Amino acid sequence: MSDDLLGRHRSVLPDWLALYYEHPIEITHGEGRHVWDADGNRYLDFFGGILTTMTAHALPEVTKAVTEQAGRIVHSSTLYLNRPMVDLAERIAQLSGIPDARVFFTTSGTEANDTALLLATTYRRSNTILAMRNSYHGRSFSAVGVTGNRGWSPTSLSPLQTLYVHGGVRSRGPFAGLDDYDFVAACVDDLKDLLGHTRPPAALIAEPIQGVGGFTSPPDGLYAAFREVLHERGILWISDEVQTGWGRTGEHFWGWQAHARGGPPDMLTFAKGIGNGMSIGGVVARAEIMNCLDANSISTFGGTQITMAAGLANLNYLLEHDLQGNARRVGGLLTERLRAAAAHVPAVREVRGRGLMIGIELTKPGTDEADPAAASAVLEAAREGGLLIGKGGGHDTSALRIAPPLSLNIAEAEEGAAILEDALRSIQ
Known part of the structure; x- marks a missing residue:
């Protein structure tokens, strides 16, 4: 089904309309901080439709x-x-x-x-x-x-x-x-x-x-x-x-x-x-x-x-629900967890950000040279592990972007950090 949709996408939409992943996914539904694709795979969403799903997927009050x-x-x-x-x-x-x-x-x-x-x-x-x-x-x-x-x-x-x-x-x-x-x-x-x-x-x-x-x-x-x-x-x-x-x-x-x-x-x-x-x-x-x-x-x-x-x-x-306060508390824990994980990955130049707006910049180890291939590899590995993240950056797109819904809880933050740590280690 996804292959058929990808072919139709490419035949009717612009070439410059970017898609994530070597094998792009179709997201069919979501709930809370999770989404599912057309093949039934469940993902923890750490990108929220490019920082757009701010509170939660299918939030009953909004629906x-x-x-x-x-x-x-x-x-x-x-x-x-x-x-x-x-x-x-x-x-x-x-x-x-x-x-x-x-x-x-x-x-x-x-x-x-x-x-x-x-x-x-x-x-x-x-x-x-x-x-x-x-x-x-x-x-x-x-x-x-x-x-x-x-x-x-x-x-x-x-x-x-x-x-x-x-x-x-x-x-x-x-x-x-x-x-x-x-x-x-x-x-x-x-x-x-x-x-x-x-x-x-x-x-x-x-x-x-x-x-x-x-x-x-x-x-x-x-x-x-x-x-x-x-x-x-x-x-x-x-x-x-x-x-x-x-x-x-x-x-x-x-x-x-x-x-x-x-x-x-x-x-x-x-x-x-x-x-x-x-x-x-x-x-x-x-x-x-x-x-x-x-x-x-x-x-x-x-x-x-x-x-x-x-x-x-x-x-x-x-x-x-004081989601700003939650972003401060859970985001602070998530940032420190990611910094601890990144300390063992030479390709990570910097973990930065505030609240639930966190960036991880990747470079070729020992240099300040951007490594967009590494960023893409981590993006793929995170998806394989059940986590959706974004990427960006002014130096050839070598930064990972992490921006979950602001209702993210501590258990989900820990789960996402563990998946991301494995994804980062996979590129070494």
Whole structure:
């Protein structure tokens, strides 16, 4: 059955639509932190549909909300008043930390970042954007134009002039040998120097932890230090929270809060986990920024009733069950367990991350040279052992990405760590 589906996939879908595994699998159903494939194999899911199944597979509260809403009305567009959309917007505006916040819903993180770029360039009357090296912000024309990761940049054409800034990767690059204080100072000096050579940019867009880039991050406080420089010049700060939002990092509800000196960003974008699999994205911005457009605009599918019902139920569950706290506790244990396992594997350069957002970078032993073949081999071995993980990284895709649903329990964390330890040892 899978071979037949794979043949049909290849005959009708683009060649560049990536599939994991030498023998791709079809996931047919899930429950809790587990999924099953078409051949009946059961897997512990440590990737959650690319950080999207945030609470649990087939969460009854979300399933019930979707079913009940589908029985009333699924969709009407933003041309009509929409109670679930207003309800969720009120919750997100309050949680965002942005004063006088307005929320615009989209269907994906890509579209959310597109909207933030539109708002920033219109508000500032500039098409120059600052972005981080090793970054990823989506697959659309403008989002690719601010993506600093060559593996996800199929074209250099762009409607934007993008300038790439140091700092998103702590352990690589020209400042890697500095301590955290000097690292931040060097990145700030570099930013100031860059701004002295260009017309004033519209905004800096940055992921607090770089997702596709392999779960890399700067020292805490870097973006707060950047914000001081930007604020002096009227340049906006957009925090891309598509992967870091909703408590996944454990220590904070939003990734920007690790860089909170000076206050929240001017805008934040979100998607993925809030819908627990339903297509929700969005932008939160101060009213003066959100309202700067002087032409009509709508969103046909952004904020549709069925996705908003799912988002509300999912957010309620997340907050009522303190899944942020669970991510901090269980994620901390999982990270230490993986670091202990990795200490015996020469190919592991670094285990990093926060909460239930953990990266394992692989290199050729004794070097800093990326080893994408090793990453693929571990991915395969983990699947054989009953564990699904992801991969990423800016250096030829040599990082493993671990991001289970935030309801992961300690027994499941131990089980997954043991499978992953065996998978890592298998490449030696």
